[in-house]
Amino acid sequence: MRPPRTAPPTSPGHVLAVLRNEGPLTRQELQDRIGLSRVTMVERLDLLHRLGLLRQTGHRASSGGRPAEILEANEAGRTALVADVGQRHATVAVVDLRGDVFAQVHRPLPVGHTPRETLSGLLATGRELLAETGRADTLCAMGLSVPGQIDHELGVTVAPPTMAAWQGVRLREPFSDALSVPVLLENDANALAFGAYCDLARPHAALVGVKVGTGIGAGLVISGHTHRGETSSAGEIGHIRIEGNEQRCDCGRRGCVSAIASGQAVIRQLRPTGVRTAEDVVRRVRAGNLEAIRVTAAAGRLVGTVLATVVTIVNPRYLRVGGAIGVLPPFLGALREAVLANAHTSARDGVDVDACVLGSNTTLAGVAGLVADEMLSPDAVDALVSAEASAVS
Template identity: 25%
Template sequence: MRIGIDLGGTTIKAGLVTEDGKIRYKSAIPTGAQRHYTEILADMAKLAIKVCEDTGYSIDDITSIGIGSPGSCDAKNGVLVYANNINFHNVPVREEMQKYINKPIYLENDANVAAYAEYCMGDKNEECFIAVTLGTGVGGGIIMNGKIFSGYNGAGGELGHMVIKKDGAACTCGRKGCWEAYASASALIAQTKRAIIENKNSIMNDMIDGNIDRVDGKTAFDAAKQGDKAALEVVKKYAEYVGCGIANIINIFQPEKVVIGGGISNQGDYLLNPIKEYCTLEVYSGANIGGINIEIAKLGNDAGIIGAALLNE
């Protein structure tokens, strides 16, 4: 048995996971991100022990504990170098956790962990496998020869922060025109709001009862499926933004597979098909190389726990 922990800005989730990646049990606590890291990590250790005890196991039955965290991680030393949403700066996560639990503790960036989960629970025969998550931001994870690739310092694989439009929309990272600023769920919501304001006749106005704050990542898709012109335009553009980044990724890596996760990926083929079409046109020699393999991710919100649990040396 292993434990996987998904450390987030608002919630810490932990799961008891079998050696082959099946979640047996999970539990969660609020992060309380404004607190000192020693308090947060003490609670995280308690949660890990609790998921064992709740299921009749003891911490001695656990082979390892993996943690997926936002931000840049020094996986080798188990140090969280920087995460803005939990205000961690050079925090020795492994050392701190081992004060409470004397087991191997692994730490990795959450998007890398999610990609690793999708890889491990999939065919597992790709030389290069890439996962992107369309959420509040755009997360990316690169799995190369079965291992997470994140550069010499662990800060690589930030696919969401490649620029697709120089001097374009402002990104939370400080740069302008990042893929994330166009292809995240937050970006889609902003694009939808703009279309609603500019198109008074769109059925999206009725769907939100005139309250712009009710726009979410589904609004444009729902209206587009009913043939609404403004919504169709939003969805088309959005799929192109997502496709643009994926075409860049394919041009650089030529991975055997790219999977798309996050809330927006629930749209399935409705999102996937225009992305595939776009990539076939845009990828270098796209129509000739064949086999651009883009799929919807399979594990949903559990990818964080599963991937963390499966981390190893």
């Protein structure tokens, strides 16, 4: 984790941050917000412009005088490679820092896939996509989301038992060595929550995102930032224990939410009817199979009951649900009902419960948003400005 160094509030990086948060703005509006002299502001904007971080989007009529230029942060000039590795799939994409996707490849992964093959496959595909899109020259970072709790210091994941081979594997090095850019890591549920937040145009409101695929996880976005918690385990709702339930969970304990309501648990309950994979569950539910609908709805109800507590504590404006099982109508419908029935009245009345609109791309959008926030942070931009200045002198 980076040390908490606060940039001087009038630095070029700070000017860009104001434009990102409040823009587009005219130079005068920026001056008024930041309190810089005209001359210093022109200098700051010139520096940002030279780094390709600023662009003009039009003019605004001003009372008397010439129309004023409208400025915004240019998030389109820099490129990131983003990837999402799940238990059964991997997706890699080339995006700009607005999150616009230029190329993307989605691949199924075999059960028990190993990090060595999967990571080198992702790297090879990422390189191909960068070459295809002609954006390799503007690559500034890579972002990777994986299931499990992440140790950001070491750059490793505390992998779920179903991905035991990933336990403690260094995830950054294969990419940072090959691409010579910083590599950012995020838990998949946190990335999903942040993607839903970015998709809503970054509202000034708390958001809870829940991913129900093979496993179950949640992420919290509060005041524009992902709340990871002291040990990066905030939102691990899959391992909350449900009283009176003795089903063994793959974490080694009994009675976890995951053991009863995850995709894996739904598959297990439907196994006698021939279901083997999450895709089988999705197909049956969509075809109107009553048993599949019943089991899926029961899982949604349980997850909703747990989320009612989360909603009561966090009091979010948005609750967004993703993952192959989470977005199925019987699951989502039962989840919504359980939240509304069990959360505190005031919190319940204030929350909007819905599926992630971007579908499976929500996680990638979250990784892209994380990369943008990191690479365009005041500290990162000020470092770019200093590097540029020393290159010139």
